[in-house]
Amino acid sequence: MKFRISAVSLSYVVLVLLFPNKSAAVPSYSRQTGLSCASCHYAPPELNAFGRKFKLEGYTFATKPEVSEDKKDHNSSLHLLESFPLSVLFDTSFTSTKSPQPATQNGNFEFPQAASLFLAGSWGSHVGSFVQVTYDSQADHFTWDNTDIRYANNSGHLFGKSLTYGATLNNNPTVEDLWNSTPAWGFPFGSSNSAPSPSAAAIVNGSLAQDVAGFGGYTMWNDHLYLAGTLYRSEHIGGSQPNPGTGFGFNVRGIAPYWRLAWQSSTANNNFEIGTYGMHVKSSPNAVTGLMDGYTDWAFDFQYDRTIPRWKNDVLSFRGTYIRENSSLVASFAEGAAAVTSHHLNTVQGNIEYHFGTRFSGTVGYFDVTGTADPLLFAQAPVSGSANGSPQSNGYLLNFSWWPQQNIDLAVQYTAYARFNGAGTNYDGAGRNAAANNSTYLLVRFVF
Amino acid sequence: MQRSAIRISSSMMFCLALAFPCYLRAEGDAAKLYKANCAVCHAADGSGNTSSGKALKAKDLRSDEVQKKSDAELAEITTKGQGKMPAFGQKLKPEQIQALVSYIRQLGKK
Numbered sequence: 001m002k003f004r005i006s007a008v009s010l011s012y013v014v015l016v017l018l019f020p021n022k023s024a025a026v027p028s029y030s031r032q033t034g035l036s037c038a039s040c041h042y043a044p045p046e047l048n049a050f051g052r053k054f055k056l057e058g059y060t061f062a063t064k065p066e067v068s069e070d071k072k073d074h075n076s077s078l079h080l081l082e083s084f085p086l087s088v089l090f091d092t093s094f095t096s097t098k099s100p101q102p103a104t105q106n107g108n109f110e111f112p113q114a115a116s117l118f119l120a121g122s123w124g125s126h127v128g129s130f131v132q133v134t135y136d137s138q139a140d141h142f143t144w145d146n147t148d149i150r151y152a153n154n155s156g157h158l159f160g161k162s163l164t165y166g167a168t169l170n171n172n173p174t175v176e177d178l179w180n181s182t183p184a185w186g187f188p189f190g191s192s193n194s195a196p197s198p199s200a201a202a203i204v205n206g207s208l209a210q211d212v213a214g215f216g217g218y219t220m221w222n223d224h225l226y227l228a229g230t231l232y233r234s235e236h237i238g239g240s241q242p243n244p245g246t247g248f249g250f251n252v253r254g255i256a257p258y259w260r261l262a263w264q265s266s267t268a269n270n271n272f273e274i275g276t277y278g279m280h281v282k283s284s285p286n287a288v289t290g291l292m293d294g295y296t297d298w299a300f301d302f303q304y305d306r307t308i309p310r311w312k313n314d315v316l317s318f319r320g321t322y323i324r325e326n327s328s329l330v331a332s333f334a335e336g337a338a339a340v341t342s343h344h345l346n347t348v349q350g351n352i353e354y355h356f357g358t359r360f361s362g363t364v365g366y367f368d369v370t371g372t373a374d375p376l377l378f379a380q381a382p383v384s385g386s387a388n389g390s391p392q393s394n395g396y397l398l399n400f401s402w403w404p405q406q407n408i409d410l411a412v413q414y415t416a417y418a419r420f421n422g423a424g425t426n427y428d429g430a431g432r433n434a435a436a437n438n439s440t441y442l443l444v445r446f447v448f
Numbered sequence: 449m450q451r452s453a454i455r456i457s458s459s460m461m462f463c464l465a466l467a468f469p470c471y472l473r474a475e476g477d478a479a480k481l482y483k484a485n486c487a488v489c490h491a492a493d494g495s496g497n498t499s500s501g502k503a504l505k506a507k508d509l510r511s512d513e514v515q516k517k518s519d520a521e522l523a524e525i526t527t528k529g530q531g532k533m534p535a536f537g538q539k540l541k542p543e544q545i546q547a548l549v550s551y552i553r554q555l556g557k558k
Contacts, residue, residue: 033534034529034534034535034538035534039532048503049498049499049500049503049504050488050489050500050503050504052499052500053488053489053498053499053500054488057488061488063534063535064538065538065539066539125484154483154487154488155483162491162492223499266499266502267502268503268505271499271503307503
């Protein structure tokens with residue numbers, strides 16, 4: 001019974017956290033810089049070279065009036081935006097799956113699916129933020145969402161080349177990253193929170209989002225080499241303090257290091273990035289003492305954005321990542337929540353997107369997850385479970401977005417599964433096929 | 449013993465962090481203004497040779513095209529913006545913009 005609850009909880013966490021709606025195009029940045037959304041984004045939240053630079057330099061670039069006083073003698077300086085950097089996001093959506101989930105109505109209208117407030121902008125000459133709180137209609141409350149508060153300094157030099165360095169306080173591994181090939185800001189940029197989604201996810205692939213707090217540093221050398229690292233501890237939103245661990249699947253023991261290394265190269269019409277990232281976590285499920293599960297994720301990613309001058313500067317984007325997770329589930333095994341201790345999980349995600357100016361974009365994405373079969377970790381349950389204990393899921397995503405204005409997104413998305421939680425047919429042991437979870441998702445998003 | 453070592457290394461890191469700004473060379477106000485407002489696209493040397501500068505096709509401030517413009521023209525572009533370049537007239541005072549124009553002239557001589 002214990003492991004069944006654990007599996008259901010895991011599925012819920014994965015449903016909510018694996019595919020959260022991602023919204024990093026924040027109008028308060030536009031109000032601060034005097035630049036349009038398209039100056040930083042191919043299509044929100046996809047950052048172009050200027051958007052990456054803006055983020056790298058701590059969200060501080062501004063052209064609008066400030067309350068300011070320069071440093072003099074032993075007095076401190078002050079640089080405050082005259083306009084408070086507040087923004088609002090409103091998502092409303094409709095989801096329909098090919099077959100209804102048992103005992104539920106199909107054709108799910110969420111008004112809103114989510115509504116967010118952002119504190120996003122410069123806090124001073126070197127400090128800025130992306131802070132998001134989100135109202136979730138299913139939970140019916142506001143909760144803390146993605147957060148990245150950073151200090152940045154662009155005045156360094158190393159070996160005669162420019163060096164930008166900084167520090168970040170954040171709550172989601174990869175949320176501080178500059179590219180859209182890593183999980184926090186990866187495709188899909190909006191998705192249903194009511195359609196079933198696969199149970200298995202690597203720990204760096206959203207499993208710890210908004211459930212940890214981390215402090216780290218980063219640097220960009222010569223506009224080419226990016227190096228970053230963050231140390232995380234558990235920080236359960238809504239949990240009691242000090243953390244007793246009960247009720248939470250991941251309780252970081254010690255510190256969990258995250259690392260990132262990337263190389264980028266840019267010309268007027270080409271932006272290319274290739275990199276690696278990863279994370280090591282020791283965790284005790286539902287406890288802060290005793291046996292631990294260990295996870296080590298190694299990942300590689302790339303992104304290529306090609307601007308096509310002959311086609312009115314349309315942009316073609318290619319993005320992909322591969323994540324290899326090795327885990328030793330000693331604590332879960334002892335609790336009866338895993339049948340074997342040694343596991344692995346392979347995740348492949350890739351997508352191609354064509355941007356017709358800033359008005360339309362079409363994306364084709366592919367995903368594939370394979371790994372160690374475990375009938376206890378991936379237990380049998382209707383819809384969310386696996387009859388054979390395999391985490392294998394794969395399929396494709398199609399997304400078409402229309403931006404009548406740069407801050408309004410009307411999107412239609414189709415997700416299709418060839419395999420879901422281990423099989424194509426009767427994957428849950430209750431007669432449901434993978435294709436039954438194919439979903440059509442309509443999204444209307446306003447940010448202002 | 450281990451705690452002492454942690455305390456000593458923490459103190460050393462704190463001192464290093466405090467001392468680090470001393471290594472940064474003293475900069476004039478114009479250079480600071482340039483770094484804070486212009487270098488993001490035009491690069492520290494004015495070349496525009498940054499990823500964002502290339503994407504936005506930022507001008508090489510050292511080029512004849514830019515250096516042939518009068519001070520008044522450069523000040524007006526900085527104040528009102530031009531093309532993808534935003535206007536800085538609301539943020540910067542006229543004397544700060546003049547200082548930036550002078551700094552752009554210096555870049556042209558390097």
